[in-house]
Amino acid sequence: MSKHDVVVVGGGISGLTFAFEAARAGRSVLVLERAPQPGGCLSTHRMEGGYWFELGAHTCYNSYVGFTELIEGCGLRAEVQQRAKTHLRFLDGDRLVPGSNLGVLLRLFSWPEAAFSLPRMIGAKKDGKTVEEFYGRIVGKRNYAKVLGPMLSAVPSQSADAFPAGMLFKMRDTRRKDFPRSFTLRGGLQSMTDTLARQPGIEVAAGRTAVSLEASGSAWMVVTDDGERHEAAVVAVATPPSASSAVLGGAAPELAAQVSRVRDTVVETLAFAVRASKVKIPVSMFLVPRQDVFHSAVTRDSVPDPEWRSFAFHFKPGPSQDERVARVTRLLGLGKTDLEDLVEKRTVLPSPALGHERIVGEIDRLSAGRRLCVLGNWFAGLSIEDCVDRSRSEWARVAAAV
Ligand SMILES: Cc1cc2nc3c(=O)[nH]c(=O)nc-3n(C[C@H](O)[C@H](O)[C@H](O)COP(=O)(O)OP(=O)(O)OC[C@H]3O[C@@H](n4cnc5c(N)ncnc54)[C@H](O)[C@@H]3O)c2cc1C
Known part of the structure; x- marks a missing residue:
């Protein structure tokens, strides 16, 4: 059995922001992450030779005040990299619609x-x-x-x-004029979660799935799929809604019932790099199909590289890997062997619907007075900054109790 002041379930930006605030305040923190490495939707694939591309989030704005403070707080200010202006393009089948x-x-x-x-x-x-x-x-x-x-x-x-x-879309009042309007980090956005995970006071147990939560006297006990038990005074659950409600069910059934009212969905990402000389499609950072088997494609043209270009296609669930590869090679006019470092990722994303504010209100009412926090990208909005806001305000709520 392990014993910490705080256990966080989920090592995405929500969980790691909470862990960072708790560790910075001198608490011992254990982060349980199901995947082999933390990051969640901050997911950067790094190739030999240093070229990288994103499978998930790609853009931060200088209106992300909380996130910029976090960048400074963990010493990554010098890594901020301005992104080139976005070129949004539409696709009609395999044809790029003129204009951007x-x-x-x-x-x-x-x-x-x-x-x-x-x-x-x-x-x-x-x-x-x-x-x-x-x-x-x-x-x-x-x-x-x-x-x-x-x-x-x-x-x-x-x-x-x-x-x-x-x-x-959320209009934020404040912009950090000392940050580029739109930016990423040198080495990709996962550098942020990698760095947070290495902060003193934070221990990350990757490859561990939290399966249940139990009340243990005045503390909580999180049980993982390997049968281990992790005790803490404060527990924060920072996973997609379906996973959070499953974990919370045993010790906090009313809270779990509210969380389970938030639906989630799956996006299947297929990403790869291609030698720049082979790609004919012009610089187009964000491709929007008008009707297709994928929702969008994001390229790394915003941080150009002389040798490589890369694409992340975010597919609707359904097509097999072969079908997905066939779709992207036809669209880009490439052969299968042109796709280098082909990687796939399955992401669970929240799908908020009307009435969402009432659910969030109920979650907050049921959490009040308890050392139990529900975090994630589905409270006020879906962006990185919304995750940071939620995690910081929840840490402020429970900090005095541990
Ligand atoms: C393709 C894509 C592009 C995006 N682009 C942008 C962008 O450009 N700018 C922006 O601001 N936002 C963007 N977003 C949104 C933003 O990245 C996410 O909202 C945010 O990163 C979510 O962070 P999170 O920590 O709340 O959740 P997640 O990142 O989903 O993290 C949850 C973590 O919990 C883990 N987990 C799940 N179940 C368990 C369990 N039972 N036990 C232990 N661990 C578990 C998961 O493995 C995961 O690592 C994008 C999202 C996607 C998917």
């Missing part, structure tokens, strides 16, 4: 429909509306179905139609 960013949206929109709908933007409120209802009303139903909907679904790598409209 706003230009391509303007090209694809039906303007009679937009002209009729756009005045509805004045005073439009997101409260109580889904993404489809809110944006469909502003640009028109057909424009939404053919252009804006696919683009909005490309962002969270799943259909965003049923999301609460307020959760998708």
Whole structure:
């Protein structure tokens, strides 16, 4: 049996932010992570020779104030790397639609429909509306179905139609002018979670799946799939909703019941590098298909390299690996042997729906007064910064109790 002040379940940015705050405050922390290494959606594949590419998150903004403070707090400020301006492109089957960013949206929109709908933007409120209802009303139903909907679904790598409209894009008031507007880290974003995991006071047990939580006197006991028991005064659960509700079920069934009301979904990522000389597709950092077996593709063209380019295709569940490879090679005009360092990753992502705020309110009500925290990318929003915000505010809530 192990004994720590704090046990964190899940070693993504949510769990590791909580661990970092607790360790910085002098507490001993154990992080239990199911995968062979921590990081979760911060997932950087590194090739021999130093080239890297992302399978998950790729972009941070200088409005991510909490995240920038974390970067400074763990000594990574010098690693911040500005990203080149984004080129968002649309795909029609295998054809790249001419134009990028706003230009391509303007090209694809039906303007009679937009002209009729756009005045509805004045005073439009997101409260109580889904993404489809809110944006469909502003640009028109057909424009939404053919252009804006696919683009909005490309962002969270799943259909965003049923999301609460307020959760998708969040305007943040403050920007750190001393950070680039859009940035990554030299060596990729997983450098952040790698560094957090190495901080003094934090022990990471990778390859360990938490299966249950028990009350143990005034403490908690987390049980892992190898039968080990891990005792702590504070437990934070920072996994996708389905995994969190399974872990919480035994000791906190009411909390687990609320968490289980948040649905999640799977995205299957296929990523690879290609010799730059072989790729014909122009610089296009974010590819949005209008109707396809994948939600989006992200390239590393934002941090150019003379020798390599790379692509991460975020697929809907269903196609086999062979079918996925066939799809991307046809699209890019490449052979299978051109794809180097082919890697795959299965990610579970939350799918919030209308009424989400009430569920979060109930989770917070049931957690109040307990040394039990539920963290993740599904409280106020889905970005890295939303994870950091949630973890820091939950640590502040329980810090005095341990
Ligand atoms: C393809 C993609 C692109 C993205 N792009 C961006 C972007 O550019 N900018 C941005 O701000 N955000 C982006 N995001 C969102 C952001 O990366 C995530 O919201 C965030 O990283 C989630 O962190 P998390 O710690 O809450 O969850 P996760 O990263 O999902 O971490 C949860 C961890 O818990 C582990 N786990 C699960 N069950 C158990 C268990 N029972 N026991 C132990 N461990 C368990 C998992 O293995 C995982 O490591 C992107 C997400 C994806 C998937």
